[in-house]
Amino acid sequence: MTTIGITPTNPVEPFLRTDRMPHIWCPGCGIGTSVNSFARALTEANMDLKNVAIVSGIGCTGRVAGYMKLDSFHTTHGRAIPFATGLKLANPKLNVVVYSGDGDLFAIGGNHLIHAARRNVDIKVVCVNNLIYAMTGGQTAPTTPGDVVTSTNPYGTYDPSFNLPYLVEAAGAVYVARWTAFHVRQLARAMEEMFTKKGFSFIEVLSPCPTLYQRRNKMGDGLDTMKFYKEKSRIKNGAPTNEVALSKSGEIIVGKFVDRERADYRDLMHDQLEEVLGDQYVEAEACECSI
């Protein structure tokens, strides 16, 4: 199988476990495209790859960790963020990236996401939002807009959906951006920028699932979706996040919405403990436990 994103001669090849190709993603899927941007961002940001770890939950997007030639962890459904939290706190030199789907991060894992944002744990979260539970066959997700046919809402959805940037900003993230699978350059640049941030950072990647979302809703294939994204997207950096909710066929506001500074969890912990404990405080450096 091939996708728009990954071909064997691609410059992203060095970042991939080529011995695991071909991958499982369908033609026209946006996940591979986002991985392409991610690989580009790793190059552009000159990341020391030894110190980049990637953590995924479960889903089509959850398979990303397994294809990246990095220390990579494919955990349980919804729990990539708490796993990443432990990894980062125990080994602060790691750049920890969580790469997962909308259902994984905002339904079953929603509680972990808001708490990690509240604590401002220094992890970078990439959410591939295909507006659906893809891996399990196209059920309604908390991101699915109204009036969309899914396998569990055969007569159209009526559950109100989340506006992800608004939610994540309110929870405390220091960086919030949205791009689509059409905006591969902007997405790569946003990911690159995200690596420079310290604290909980979040990028939403609106992405086609032609197999289960677009086709079922007569919205065409992967290419049609690219045209749709191009037509409907409006770049609006700094847009108030309460104004960027998505709908089935309305405007798609993209851009960087939030970029702010806030002490991250480790700094908060360090400062409080040092102030109160003084000399007694022993900083938990990389607890590379010798024993």
Added chain:
Amino acid sequence: MHADPAGVLTGSHFLDGDHACCEGALAAGARFSSGYPITPSTEVVERFASRVPTVGGTFIQMEDELAASITLQGAVWGGAKAFTVTSGPGFSLMMEHIGLAIMTETPCVFVDVQRGGPSTGLPTLPAQGDMMQVRWGSHGDYEIIALCPNSPQECFDLTVTAFNYSEQYRVPVFVMMDEVVGHMTEKVVIPPAEQIEVTPRRYTTIPPGEFLAFEPKDDLVPDMPRTGEGYNVHVTGLTHDNRGYPDMTPAQQDKLVKRLCNKIRQNVDKITLYEADQIEGADVAVVSYGITSRVAQRAIDLARDKGIKVGKFRLITAWPFPEKQIAEIAAKVKAFVVPELNLGQMVREVERAAAGKAVVRHVPHAGGSVHKPEDILQAIMEVAR
């Protein structure tokens, strides 16, 4: 290898079981804990939260037990020795991540201070009702190790053992306390660091590129890579091959799941811990564990005063169950008496191992207090007749 003195509170102390368990974890080298408060276990992490910043480590209070039970696994892959602590309802929430630790061979320790269930049950009162849950509560086939302390001293000692076993076999190890053991205060002697044996993590010496992350050694346990050293390790809860790559075939499932079980089964003699007393020549053997073994001791003493030949067999490892030892005793005694704070859990294992060679008499108790010694005595007298 010896314990790092930084974490060892050498001396003679009066501690309750929860606090002793925390000291055991620190002595064993635990420098990370993620927890969620629940009675009667919270004191363990409260003490850890107060102690660990002076030793060099991290406690984080998570949003729930689903998080607590996987955050610690992230910390383990980050290089820390880590544990979490809970009780009934929290333990139920942790089940999926126990499976993850088994599948990914993540060395870690779970402490369950058992209280009365089901559901919210008896938050402040003891039970031993999670003994089968710990063995079978996560889906699929697996083996784990579970230890049952019966005193604050053993809460210290066996927590150290739990960490050591978890590193040796790369398996989650469970310290199955109960509310009474957790809250009873007794003398606890913590030896000097150089007298505490600590099992180091089995880090590989093979360089990145040549290392297969899940290739078992002779004892069926693979060595571990360090994260952040270029191993590009892949860790997944999916059925995987020796590289760690998903391989979801019946053949690989057979190979992997059997190895995960056999690494414990094959080492059962090295793992099994028990206390046996006056089994030779006994007519009746009392099999018990945890707090119930202390009550049973009283019943045994009373029975011996009456001239009944009673032996005592105390499970220290509930899992793997000391099947061989029970089978041997079954050939010698008339009957087993098995008191426990549940309506019939470990007794099933005793029955299975005894295989009809001796009568097995259960002394049930739904939890909320401990047995009356007289009830156990009564059972001993009845089967001794």
